[in-house]
Every structure is written in structure tokens, then in C-alpha cells.
Amino acid sequence: MNRFSYTRATAVPQAIDQHRANATAAFIAGGTNLVDLLREDVTHPAVLVDINRLPLRRIEATDAGGLKIGALVTNSALAYDDTVAARYPLLAKAILAGASAQIRNVATVGGNLLQRTRCHYFYDAGTPCNKREPGTGCPALAGVNRIHAILGASEQCIAVHPSDMCVALAALDATVHVAGSGNGTRTLPFADFHRLPGDTPHIDSNLRDDELITAIELPEEGFAAHHAYVKVRDRASYAFALVSAAVGLELDGDTIVNAHCALGGVAHKPWRDPEAEAVLRGKRLEAAVVRDFAAMLLRGAQARRDNAFKIELAARVIARAFELAAQRSFEEAAS
């Protein structure tokens, strides 16, 4: 039996203190991932610190022209927020491509960032797993690895981050606000929040042990005019991405002024390459240019036994996402 005690916090410093008091404590928000992990015997926190009463459910404008989203805003509330739908539709679409309406109604922004991988071996407590129990091995390397990483993996772990929302947040250049003990706060650029597995695959993010996510901040640019989220999965709904792409474009006619592209389902974190994006600036948006970009973004991709298809699929998903993002303006101009 997985025994734990339960405590409830009403203020951020109190939640952090309660969490710090026990080395294996875990915050619980919507519980849609954590409760599964408890049930499957994957994680064994001695204390659950319920953060649902913290005042972190607001979505508010920032002085910089962007949006600050509290960590406890639910995925549904965020996707259907009027400002998000109008100014950050890429984020709304990515959220609505994930999970189910029931799950999105309770799943929170903070929990979405910190949801664990969907690797079969990670969830099977009867098998070794370096992410679950460091040093025990990674059966996915030579096992069933159709859903696993093609980029940024290590010989310790080839798991992927499963979130849709995070792929959009990466493309949008979001910032993560966190609070730690002693009233300390800091921000992390989204690109630095999640980690590649390296030789510490049990650590998913750069959040410190005593830290709580308090908010996500979006910059002013939301790519509302030219964006697309394309998700390819085994079922039409209620399935995690095999490959997904979030694309935001700033165009001057058919010339690319700025392009952001993040991939999901391919690595331990949303995959983005600012160097490859820089090459796009000033180029005409045409198929050959996007093909070259995809090749650059996917350079170094490594196939395992079952997932070679992801490399070609990723190139096609990128092509489709750019095509849809560009078309959007033509559709709107025609209507």
C-alpha cells in the first residue's frame, strides 16, 4: 500500500514550507497525472501538499503587453479565455488537442508542465527504468520504442515529454515564474525549464526541490494572424502526440519576417532550434525553404528499432504546419 499524509495550503510560502518539510513531498494540483502515478506505484510521496486553494487562478495583462497566467488556471479555462482565444490561438489549439474535456477541466497549467513521460516502461513498476529508479537501466533502448525520442536522447533514457500545451508555450517564448523558500522568486525562459535526459533522466526540469510554479508569462507577440498546431497521433482524439508542431509566423507578403517552430513527441522537452529559425528570416515562404528548415531542425535525429517513421513524419508535420499557418491569412483575407 502507498501510504501518504495530506495537507492543504492557502498561501504560497505555506505550501513551500509544507513541501520542504519532507524530502519526498509532492504538490498536488488537478491530480490527473499524480494520482495515476500513485496508483501505478511509480511514485511514493510521503506527503501530498494540496495547492488548489492558492490564489493562482488569475489570467491578467502584463505591463509588457503580454499575459500572466496563474499556475492553477485549468487547461479549459485557459483555452477558452477570450484574450487567449483572440491573441494566442496557437496556445488554445494546442491545449484543445490534448486529453479530454473532463481532464482539461481539472488539469492545471503548472501540472501540465510537470506531467511525467508516457513511456510504457516508466509506468510499469515491474520493469527497470532509469527515470523511475536511477541506475536500473532503460529497457526502451532495445524494446518497444515506437513512441520514443528521435532527438536529444541519451543512452540512459529515450522518453519524450508528452505535453501539447508545452509545445505551444515553447513556440511562444513563454517564461515560467517560480517561488522558492524564503520568499525567493525567479523566472526561467521556457526553453530552459525542461531538461534533456543526459545521465540524470530522473530529473525532468530545472525547478529546484523547494520551488513551486506560480505563473506562466506570455510575451506580446502571439502569432494570432499566422499560426498552426498540427498533432499526429494514433487515434483521432484522446491520444498523446506521436509528433506535433507549433508554428507561429510573422509574414510580409510571402516573405518570412520571423518564424517560431517547436516540435512535440520527439524529445524529452519541446524541441526548438533558434539557429534554424534564423535561417528562415528574409526568405520566401515556399516548400523548398520549409523542407530545408525541417532538415536543419531534425539534424542529428536518431531512429531506434520502432520509431524511424517519426523522422519523416516530423518533416511532413512541419511542412503541413507552415502551410496552414501561411494559409490562415489568405482564408481571412478572402472572407
Ligand SMILES: Cc1cc2nc3c(=O)[nH]c(=O)nc-3n(C[C@H](O)[C@H](O)[C@H](O)COP(=O)(O)OP(=O)(O)OC[C@H]3O[C@@H](n4cnc5c(N)ncnc54)[C@H](O)[C@@H]3O)c2cc1C
Ligand atoms: C488519459 C489522459 C490523457 C491525456 N492526454 C493528454 C494529451 O493528449 N496532451 C497533453 O498535453 N496532456 C495529456 N494528458 C495529461 C494532462 O494534461 C496532465 O495530466 C495534466 O495537465 C496535469 O495537470 P494536473 O494539474 O492534473 O497535475 P497533477 O497531476 O496535480 O501534478 C502533476 C505534477 O506536477 C506537479 N505540480 C503541479 N502543479 C505544480 C506547481 N504549481 N508547481 C510545482 N509542481 C506542480 C505535481 O507535484 C506533479 O508532480 C492526459 C492525461 C490523462 C490522464
